[in-house]
Amino acid sequence: xxxxxxxxxxxxxxxxxxxxxxxxxxxxxxxxxxxxxxxxxxxxxxxxxxxxxxxxxxxxxxxxxxxxxxxxxxxxxxxxxxxxxxxxxxxxxxxxxxxxxxxxxxxxxxxxxxxxxxxxxxxxxxxxxxxxxxxxxxxxxxxxxxxxxxxxxxxxxxxxxxxxxxxxxxxxxxxxxxxxxxxxxxxxxxxxxxxxxxxxxxxxxxxxxxxxxxxxxxxxxxxxxxxxxxxxxxxxxxxxxxxxxxxxxxxxxxxxxxxxxxxxxxxxxxxxxxxxxxxxxxxxxxxxxxxxxxxxxxxxxxxxxxxxxxxxxxxxxxxxxxxxxxxxxxxxxxxxxxxxxxxxxxxxxxxxxxxxxxxxxxxxxxxxxxxxxxxxxxxxxxxxxxxxxxxxxxxxxxxxxxxxxxxxxxxxxxxxxxxxxxxxxxxxxxxxxxxxxxxxxxxxxxxxxxxxxxxxxxxxxxxxxxxxxxxxxxxxxxxxxxxxxxxxxxxxxxxxxxxxxxxxxxxxxxxxxxxxxxxxxxxxxxxxxxxxxxxxxxxxxxxxxx
Amino acid sequence: xxxxxxxxxxxxxxxxxxxxxxxxxxxxxxxxxxxxxxxxxxxxxxxxxxxxxxxxxxxxxxxxxxxxxxxxxxxxxxxxxxxxxxxxxxxxxxxxxxxxxxxxxxxxxxxxxxxxxxxxxxxxxxxxxxxxxxxxxxxxxxxxxxxxxxxxxxxxxxxxxxxxxxxxxxxxxxxxxxxxxxxxxxxxxxxxxxxxxxxxxxxxxxxxxxxxxxxxxxxxxxxxxxxxxxxxxxxxxxxxxxxxxxxxxxxxxxxxxxxxxxxxxxxxxxxxxxxxxxxxxxxxxxxxxxxxxxxxxxxxxxxxxxxxxxxxxx
Numbered sequence: 025x026x027x028x029x030x031x032x033x034x035x036x037x038x039x040x041x042x043x044x045x046x047x048x049x050x051x052x053x054x055x056x057x058x059x060x061x062x063x064x065x066x067x068x069x070x071x072x073x074x075x076x077x078x079x080x081x082x083x084x085x086x087x088x089x090x091x092x093x094x095x096x097x098x099x100x101x102x103x104x105x106x107x108x109x110x111x112x113x114x115x116x117x118x119x120x121x122x123x124x125x126x127x128x129x130x131x132x133x134x135x136x137x138x139x140x141x142x143x144x145x146x147x148x149x150x151x152x153x154x155x156x157x158x159x160x161x162x163x164x165x166x167x168x169x170x171x172x173x174x175x176x177x178x179x180x181x182x183x184x185x186x187x188x189x190x191x192x193x194x195x196x197x198x199x200x201x202x203x204x205x206x207x208x209x210x211x212x213x214x215x216x217x218x219x220x221x222x223x224x225x226x227x228x229x230x231x232x233x234x235x236x237x238x239x240x241x242x243x244x245x246x247x248x249x250x251x252x253x254x255x256x257x258x259x260x261x262x263x264x265x266x267x268x269x270x271x272x273x274x275x276x277x278x279x280x281x282x283x284x285x286x287x288x289x290x291x292x293x294x295x296x297x298x299x300x301x302x303x304x305x306x307x308x309x310x311x312x313x314x315x316x317x318x319x320x321x322x323x324x325x326x327x328x329x330x331x332x333x334x335x336x337x338x339x340x341x342x343x344x345x346x347x348x349x350x351x352x353x354x355x356x357x358x359x360x361x362x363x364x365x366x367x368x369x370x371x372x373x374x375x376x377x378x379x380x381x382x383x384x385x386x387x388x389x390x391x392x393x394x395x396x397x398x399x400x401x402x403x404x405x406x407x408x409x410x411x412x413x414x415x416x417x418x419x420x421x422x423x424x425x426x427x428x429x430x431x432x433x434x435x436x437x438x439x440x441x442x443x444x445x446x447x448x449x450x451x452x453x454x455x456x457x458x459x460x461x462x463x464x465x466x467x468x469x470x471x472x473x474x475x476x477x478x479x480x481x482x483x484x485x486x487x488x489x490x491x492x493x494x495x496x497x498x499x500x501x502x503x504x505x506x507x508x509x510x511x512x513x514x515x516x517x518x519x520x521x522x523x524x525x526x527x528x529x530x531x532x533x534x535x536x537x538x539x540x541x542x543x544x545x546x547x548x549x550x551x552x553x554x555x556x557x558x559x560x561x562x563x564x565x566x567x568x569x570x
Numbered sequence: 571x572x573x574x575x576x577x578x579x580x581x582x583x584x585x586x587x588x589x590x591x592x593x594x595x596x597x598x599x600x601x602x603x604x605x606x607x608x609x610x611x612x613x614x615x616x617x618x619x620x621x622x623x624x625x626x627x628x629x630x631x632x633x634x635x636x637x638x639x640x641x642x643x644x645x646x647x648x649x650x651x652x653x654x655x656x657x658x659x660x661x662x663x664x665x666x667x668x669x670x671x672x673x674x675x676x677x678x679x680x681x682x683x684x685x686x687x688x689x690x691x692x693x694x695x696x697x698x699x700x701x702x703x704x705x706x707x708x709x710x711x712x713x714x715x716x717x718x719x720x721x722x723x724x725x726x727x728x729x730x731x732x733x734x735x736x737x738x739x740x741x742x743x744x745x746x747x748x749x750x751x752x753x754x755x756x757x758x759x760x761x762x763x764x765x766x767x768x769x770x771x772x773x774x775x776x777x778x779x780x781x782x783x784x785x786x787x788x789x790x791x792x793x794x795x796x797x798x799x800x801x802x803x804x805x806x807x808x809x810x811x812x813x814x815x816x817x818x819x820x821x822x823x824x825x826x827x828x829x830x831x832x833x834x835x836x837x838x839x840x841x842x843x844x845x846x847x848x849x850x851x852x853x854x855x856x857x858x859x860x861x862x863x864x865x866x867x868x869x870x871x872x873x874x875x876x877x878x879x880x881x882x883x884x
Contacts, residue, residue: 064738070837072608073657081611158624160609215657233656233666234837235829266738268827272722273737280730282738443602443842446610488610488618 057254057551057566062262065562066274066286070234070267075214077150077162079197080462082413082541085559086287090239090263092200092222095124095143097249098192098556100307103364105191108249109138109201109223119186119511120167124194126177130247132203133227140179144171146201147181158211163472163479164193164464166508186509188516189468196464197559200224223247225258225563237265248563259551259566278302278544284567285545285552285560290415291349297544306351306540307554309463310363312473313355313535314414316424317460319452319483320532321495324404331531333383337431339375340536343423347416348537355535357524358470362538365467365520372528373535380431389432397432405434408457409445417459420536450489461539463557467520471504474527482532500526546570578866582859589855590642590848597844598634604654604843605630628654641845645852651845655838660849663834671830674822675815677746678753683808685754686761690800694769694792706766713759717818721752721825737826749826753818757811764807768800775799802873809865812858 071083076092079085097108110124130138151168153161161168167185174180183190193199203221206214213219217231225248226239240262248255266283268274275293277283279300289297294304316338318325325331344354353361356370389397389404397404406428410418418437425435435457440448448454460481462473472478476487476496484501485492503523510516527533541558548570553561605628609621625631644651650660693705728748729737735744772778773796781791816832823832831850838846870876 066738072655153620155623158627160620212652212654212657215655232829233658233663234833235827264739266827268738270722270825270827273725273825273827276726276730277738280733282729282736441600441602441842442607442840443600445602446606447602450610488621490618 057259057564058568059259059566060261061567062264063260063285063549063562063565063567064283065263065265066268066277066283067265068267068269068271068274068288071215071217071237073211073215074217074220075159075211076146076200076202077160077164077198078214079200079559080163082287082559085197087217087237087239087265088200088220088222089197089224089555089559089561090226090563091220091224091228092202093130093138093224093247094196094199094201095194096191097251098195099251100554100556103310103556105195106249106251108195109143109247110194111250113191115191117511119188119190119509120183121180122183122190123174123178123180126179127247128177130223131244132221132223133242134203134205134221136203136205136221138201138223139176140173141176142204143179143201144173145204145207146199147171147179149207150199151181154207157207157209159207160211162193162198164196164198164466164468165190166193166468166471186511188511188513189466189508192466193468195556196466197555197557226263229262235267239263239265252564254551254564258563260562263562275544278546281546284549285543287541287543287560289542289544291347291352291542294349294351294542301547303545303547303549304351305543305545305552305554307543307558308360308362309461309539309541309558310360310556311463311469312359312461313357314420314461314537314539315355315358315459315533315535316408316421317458317481317533318531319456319458319495320497321452321483321485321492322456324402324406325456326495327387328530329383329387330389330404333380333387333431334428334433335380335528335531335534336374336376336383337380337428337433338424338534338536339427340373340534341375342427343420344537347419347423351540351542352415352537355537358527358533358535359467359520359524360538363467363469365470365517367521367524369524369528372525377431384431384433391432395432396434403434404432405436406456407436407438407454408459409438409440409449409455411459414459414461415539415542421459424534424536450483451491452483452489452495453491460533463539467516468508470520470523471508474500474523474532475504475508476501497530500530500532578863582863585859586852586855590645590852591638593848593851594638594641597842597847598637600842602842603630604841604845607841608654641848645848650849653838653843653846655841655843655846660845663846664831664849664853667829667831667834670828671819671823671832673746674749674753674819674828674830677750678757678818678822679808679811679815681750681754682757682761685758686765686804689758689762690765690769691792693766694773694796695789709759709762709766712755712762715755717752717756717821718825720755721748721822724748724752725826745826745828749822749828752825753815753822756818757814760807760811760814761804765800765804768803769796772796772799798872802869805865805868805872809862812861813854816854 067083069083071087072081074084074088076088079088093109095110097106099106109127109130111127113124115122126140132138148171149159150162151165153159167183167187169182169184172180200222206221209219217228217237225242225245227242229238229240231237241258241260243257245257274286278286297304318331320326340354344352356368357366359366384397389399392398408421410421421437425437428435462469473481476484480487483489483492485494485496507519510519548568550566550568551564553564555561605625609624653660653663689705689708693702696702725737728734735747778791778795781795819830819832820835823830824836835850
């Protein structure tokens, strides 16, 4: 009888425990982290290059975030900049001089010290590039002039013009610090992970190109961001990245217990993952929203009325509800609502097909006999290439095409090989419409996206492409430059708001949804963190008993 | 014999040169190139001028003839160049990827042969017409199954549902079980079909009638008299099937995430990594030529009639 009672009590206790444990991720802090074990991480694509500024590509960033440290740490919850390799810093009033005090005792995994000289060397390359070794300039560093090693643990950076985004720039994935031996290699050799020497909590143990990458914890690591609860070495002994391109194999392997954590879960797979009590992680990328942008150099979309009409003809709510999930919030501006400098301009983005038709009529595009709008004998037929890295981009564009079709505009969605796509994408006549997004938790991200010398999504003359005939928007460029060099935080955020209004008033972009990075993991994988734009950090990750 | 060999080696060299040249021309004719695809990537945030500088440093825009002469010159000395996408020499990529594909292809082909022989012999030996019909339609079924679908189904059933073999982090031989089956099924189909056809053919020959009149049973006839004769045309097909084997490996390796030439090809096509593709084309052509040479040299070993003919010519 007593045994029976005991058993009953035990059962009840277990039931209670499981039901309590159900909210899963939020139970993190309660248990004592267990040390040891190897995390099996399934990645959709192989990394391409581990030059830190190339970390924007998710597979690259997912590795760099474990093997490199940054000067500063951006708290993903508050977006405040906190100390990491830099213990403290000072910025002059007009944001042209930054001085960092380096934490003593930090070493790269090859034993060389991470001191002021090493930091200076890194930023000279990131800020100016290296022509001989083909190292490109980092897109997060604006107006960089030079560095100065004040003493072994103090480094000072000088800028040609105010560079208020620089402090946040020191915290991003593209600013991982690497040893001098890594920076001495030509760009094309940086695809070899074993040659990337960082100071991070993990080091590269071995690599099978295109298939597998093994990281192991660095025993002496003791310089994580100071405000983190976890200090000392990583809890995990190692991480094994396995390239598994097939969506169904990645998810199947996770659900069958063959893997612990996977990247890239499509919205339509979220249901089956959660139904089996696995956890979906969908950190926001806090940058420019997943959007459709126009290339106004193309005469078909040169008229602002045509662009505005297409903006109002786009039913973003329908796209989000039919193709995506709650993890993909409908866009309310050109940047995410969790991004710095965000301004809610959803009123300007309303779906209004009648207004769209009226605007097209006003612009002189009238419905012809075949249902398509025509003007001067030309039909309003546009073309866009799908973007493979963006979630369900082909389906998104096809839905947009259907919606535009209802107001008499045809959008052809092309897949194309990567060569044709890259070439045509530079020519506004061939690609009047293009999908676009970029993540970074600083208002500078807007400049990255639109400025002709950066990503130049609108394709302005003097930008990325020499095929552009005449389109330049000096007002936009002026605002973007002001954004990147306004030292006063309040004023800077005001400029960010002004740009959001301007881009939508001009209907240069149709923001669709706030793009997350979707991961899935087993419940026993605890303490997974994400940096401010959604790359995983496994420093504090541990494996509970399972 | 030596004249025959010389002739064959000459043919082989021509095939290799043609494969190199045609693939070079085709790759040049495609819009864009590996450097553009890699460096025009907005994640890198390069300006037009920086991209132009990188292109210049690779001499990517020099005249086609200069590039052709340069590349073929390097190939002749065994230097396959650099992979733009992976940033490592092509030779080290090949060294890393070749063993897996060789293992997969060899085992896949062996299993395909076993399957084909089983189907052909069982269908020929079975006394029931209905079973015979069923067995003979197996090759049509096998060849109609899409490789990627078969691969995914095998993974779903044997790995995820029944948990018999892991696909993530499997042992060195475990990782081959499902891919080998996936690859063998479509390859076995034409082999089986040709074998069945020729067994039927040879069965109607007069010498079979003689053997039967002497009292040999069906099994004896099949093993002692028919099999050897029916194998010859099958061997020819086997040589040609090598191409299928490579094509199948591309799909199989991609589905199973194996690190072989197939997966490498798939990635190189995606990024138009010309140096890698050229090396793979030439390597495949070389393997194709060698296998067919071996098949041709095996003929006289299996068939004494061919042996005397070549002997007379030499």
